[in-house]
Amino acid sequence: MAFSPLVDELVESLRCLPGVGQKTAQRMAFHLLERGRSGGSRLSEALGKAMTGVRRCDRCQNFADTDLCGICENPQRTNGTICVVESPSDLLAIEQAGDYRGGYFVLMGHLSPIDGVGPEEIGIERLLDRIQQEGVSELILATNPTVEGEATAHYIADRLDGRGILITRLAHGIPVGGELGYVDGFTLTHAFRGRKPLSD
Template sequence: MAFSPLVDELVESLRCLPGVGQKTAQRMAFHLLERGRSGGVRLAGALGNAMDGVRRCESCQNFSDTETCGICENPGRNNGTLCVVESPSDLLAIEQSGDYRGGYFVLMGHLSPIDGVGPEEIGVERLINRVVHQGVSEVILATNPTVEGEATAHYIADRLDGKDVLITRLAHGIPVGGELGYVDGFTLTHAFRGRKPLSE
């Protein structure tokens, strides 16, 4: 049974979210229309504002509504240490652990030639330029411990070879195949304290 075109469009639009199939999208749409109209209006406004106003930070590529994000502008951060992560959710997980006070570079993905994602798409050149021009002394490669994450870490390490910078990798403690966004703060803190050079 088909609903009105507006309802069908709402359901289809909700399916763009990760893990949301047809039935879940229908439940969400019906909830908003039956009991959550004020919440739906607020959600629509927030989505519109975010789509129009959120950009990438000029320095670290993290999401920001200003040219430079709050972390990069914070004078209390140690800019000599740069943590490279795959996504904003990974950055958030590390920040919530409360143990790291350096800078970040958010790749917004990992190398995946099969999907057409190469070094240009994740900003490797921008990362190298930042390391060279900002006097970074240590780069922590905190890509996820997946096949793609490991390949990305090794590629970046190869590109930084000879640049007079210490390259470290998060210690194990983060489960292989897991993602930083789902790891608890204690495990992240332990992994940071046990990091070691990638070449070992």
């Protein structure tokens, strides 16, 4: 850009955001400079604090400001149930649904030998240690229904074989409010196999 090194640097830096290319970065920079300076300053401060201050929870690997995250610090949430998810955004989706009141374990990824991600990298040993220490009664494997997610779930289940822990997987079926005509065949097959008596 011909006019300002500070603007150039801002545009270049904005490209670290996911899905933001040169044009979008320019639009964002001009928007902040023209109409959103206070928001931009606030974002600068929040980014600086988060990038240095946010760490991983010692117990569940989720993002946290202190040793333990807000969920692990809550004694009502440590009730012998652990839900294993791949990422903080999965955890957030479950929290926003609002029904589940147990603890979590965030893998921050999934098993993917081709990318060099083994059990050590996603903290499965730490999960097994925690299960042993805390006396967990149920482990809900809420990894994504993808090839890698399923493989990760099966690996964890295999490692816990014979320990007498109830291991569950989230149900597959028709999304609430969805239309049958738009549901794919695999999901429909799962929905048929998992059908329940109307009285339930």
